[in-house]
Amino acid sequence: MYFDSIAAVIDMNGHGLYVWLAYAITVTLLFWLLWAPLRQLRVRRLWVIAEGHRRAVSDEPQSESAHQRDEADKTFSDSSETQG
Amino acid sequence: MSASDQPSLSLGASFFRQFLRHGKALAASPADLLNPLLFFFMVVTLFPLGLGPDPERLSQMAPGILWVVALLASLMVSGKLFASDFEDGSLEQLCLAQHPLAILALAEVLAHWLGTGFLLALVSPVFALMVGLPIQALPVLVISLLLGSLCLTLIGAVGSALTVSIRRGGLLLSLIIIPLHVPVLIFGSTAVVEATRDGNAVSWLALLAALVLASLALAPLAIGAALRISLDNG
């Protein structure tokens, strides 16, 4: 261990601001890199589940309207992809 | 259609035909030939207005100014390279031709260069005098722009081929092409700087020439692939 006190670690002989700023920005960006795909995966899983339920409900009455519903969902999903 | 009309057209002949076709289209619209020169003229005028009229400082910055403006002029016109071919469907015909798309596209790029970069390099001494480039550096400026603009046009053609199917692809074209132009700018402007100091300009021109050869060999392949991809997208 090079430093002998917490205060010395924070100050780093006057360079503390630069060093800690650089590390803070890096940690933030790396955290975002890891968090973004996890969130995306969760959101998409919910979408797949919701889609499955919609399909199960609309399958019951008549197959004709269910088919139309499917088409509408496809266009919806395409537009949501460009937004997200 | 054209393939069945002239089944025995050799590679050289169809290369030449493609070259003439694009050259004639350029010659038919003098505005397309004059616009880059006018752009060059006007942007060069902006520099003394922005930097102040001090002749010494201007002549010190002249190599950089001239080269950056030449790069921008080339960037501005390279977006148009394949645009009309893409819109009127002749690009699809080119893809179906019996000869490699890369070679035929190269013919268009060369014709385009003759109408833009080549002319610009020939006229550049006039603008060089406006910003006070020392007279002894003029030959090197012209040679560096001749070589460099060919290289810029070839690289720009790759970008143009990649973005031709995208509406309003102009800004995107700059974004993907400018980083690739960096070595050309460095070699070209350094050659001119060396010439103003009576230094070793020849080795920088040789590097530029090497870049030209490398891009002549490789860029057509990328252009051909990119044009096919753009047709898939459009």
Place this chain on the structure above:
Amino acid sequence: MWSFIHKLGSPPWFFRFGGSLVRWLLPLTLILLLVGAFWGLLVAPPDFRQGNSYRIIYIHVPAAVVALAGYYVMALAGAISLIWRIKMADIAMKAAAPVGAVLTGIALVTGAIWGKPTWGTWWVWDARITSMLILFFLYLGVVALFEAYENKAAAAKACAVLSLVGTVNIPIIYKSVDWWYSLHQPASIKFTGESAIDASMLYPLLLMIVAFYGLFAVTVVMNMRAELIWHHRQSAWVRQWAGLD
């Protein structure tokens, strides 16, 4: 061996394989990052010229190294997708581009912050930082080109061509910027000559480089998994994964 490569191209298999890869590689990478940062920030001795500000090297250099390697990885994936038309390579390329761009951004920002105590200004047109900036533009170009295409299959191919062109150019760019810098180098700013780095400073640096490579791999695989789910959202295995059926 061949069956393994063959399996890599199968979406459900890759999704499961990637999941188990992330499960052990992610904790390992995080531990390496923590150990490396602790070592570099608190244990290693200060540089005799730059004092403690040099400790930024432990994130700046790994980010720069992996960002450059990441471009080659992306271009390699692009080449595979162009030559063998493997869909998985498209997805890998699309997944790598934003990660590389962020890493390049980290290298640039930390370089600027490091420049302030070292050179007295936030930005100096130093050869390495200039090359990094151009690499950043190259990454942004690939990301922007992908977003601009409407047909995503064509977008992946266009990005593959662009990243291959970029790969041919990168050595030329680096070399030209190097020459450009050595010609114009102002005498007052003479930064890091080729001085040998002491082992007590080198080991944490190597550790951090390994950790950043691990991080790159983990994030790319995670992005690929998220992308695979969306591509195959209508297929049975995705519905099964989501807990339906």
